[in-house]
Amino acid sequence: MSLFTKDYDYHLPDELIASRPLAERSASRMLVVHRESGTIEHRMFADFESFLKPDDLLVLNNTRVIPARLYSDDGRIELLYLDRETPTRWRCLTKPGRKMKIGKTLQIGGVTGTVVDVFENGDRLIEWESELDINAHGHLALPHYMNREDEEMDQERYQTVFSKEEGAIAAPTAGLHFTPDMLERIRHDFITLHVGVGTFRPVSVDNIKEHEMHSEKYSISGETAAEINHAPRVIAVGTTVTRVLESLTGGNSRIAKEQAQSGETAIFIHPPYKFGAVDGLLTNFHLPQSTLIMLVSALAGRELTMEAYRQAVEQKYRFYSYGDCMLIL
Numbered sequence: 001m002s003l004f005t006k007d008y009d010y011h012l013p014d015e016l017i018a019s020r021p022l023a024e025r026s027a028s029r030m031l032v033v034h035r036e037s038g039t040i041e042h043r044m045f046a047d048f049e050s051f052l053k054p055d056d057l058l059v060l061n062n063t064r065v066i067p068a069r070l071y072s073d074d075g076r077i078e079l080l081y082l083d084r085e086t087p088t089r090w091r092c093l094t095k096p097g098r099k100m101k102i103g104k105t106l107q108i109g110g111v112t113g114t115v116v117d118v119f120e121n122g123d124r125l126i127e128w129e130s131e132l133d134i135n136a137h138g139h140l141a142l143p144h145y146m147n148r149e150d151e152e153m154d155q156e157r158y159q160t161v162f163s164k165e166e167g168a169i170a171a172p173t174a175g176l177h178f179t180p181d182m183l184e185r186i187r188h189d190f191i192t193l194h195v196g197v198g199t200f201r202p203v204s205v206d207n208i209k210e211h212e213m214h215s216e217k218y219s220i221s222g223e224t225a226a227e228i229n230h231a232p233r234v235i236a237v238g239t240t241v242t243r244v245l246e247s248l249t250g251g252n253s254r255i256a257k258e259q260a261q262s263g264e265t266a267i268f269i270h271p272p273y274k275f276g277a278v279d280g281l282l283t284n285f286h287l288p289q290s291t292l293i294m295l296v297s298a299l300a301g302r303e304l305t306m307e308a309y310r311q312a313v314e315q316k317y318r319f320y321s322y323g324d325c326m327l328i329l
Helices: 045-051 173-177 180-185 222-229 239-247 290-302 302-314
Strands: 028-036 040-046 055-061 063-065 070-073 078-087 089-096 105-108 109-117 124-129 167-168 188-193 216-220 234-235 261-265 280-284 325-328
Touching: 028 045, 028 302, 040 045, 040 302, 045 325, 055 239, 089 109, 089 239, 167 188, 173 280, 188 222, 188 239, 216 239, 234 239, 239 280, 239 290, 239 325, 280 290, 290 302, 290 325
Parallel strands: 028 325, 055 188, 055 234, 063 167, 234 280
Antiparallel strands: 028 040, 070 078, 078 089, 089 124, 105 109, 109 124, 188 216, 216 261, 280 325
């Protein structure tokens, strides 16, 4: 166990960062971590079903990514949509931020927006003179490490095949590997967590206990909560699902209330942490010193996690959003 950010670091050669998806969703490689034995296997995602037991419940995040990146008509200002108070009052990140003071205006698609507030963390509240169609003018906010703008193929491939509820800025990437045919054969259910910009914010403190976690909106049905509570083993697909389920345990061995629930979670899962709802995790590979690699370390143990990452680099796995995956059992 370690509470020092530096102990969750690893070196990743740039050529291992996947900037584009594979031709087939399910063609990814899969590194399998067995917690009890401490062993590591190198398999393909096509083998995923062979690691499941008949009564296992797979829980996935059915959020749908919105085109949250917008550019002003003159190309000088970039916006990242975060949330909205009303259809015409949006909370955004702006780039460059220093130009966008209270009273400053910009136009997108001929619609004028005015900065009406600047929050302590730098977010801007923008009031539009009329409703702005984000789908007509927005772009997918691909992660910075892809070093490219979104393309037509991203409209499909940066969404899971089961995406439904619009609101995410980033994709729940562990779900990108699944095909409809595979899901038809696996017992599964859904929660919704809208992945926010905080996913990309690094840990900037030396001691991880001092890190202030971002919050994200979630919802879960009562039926899903009951399914989870009665499943012998729950496999979370992604860190987003893990955060939702663990935030609802209330210190119990499963979800505390079997009823429809929605809200925001700012849970920061890192070693040492005792999991209540999640028994296994399918996840992609995460950035060094990120809150997500710390969550994985809480489940698999830091030493085993870092050894798995060392082997993944050595074996030239593809990393991050469009990359390969890791199964922790």
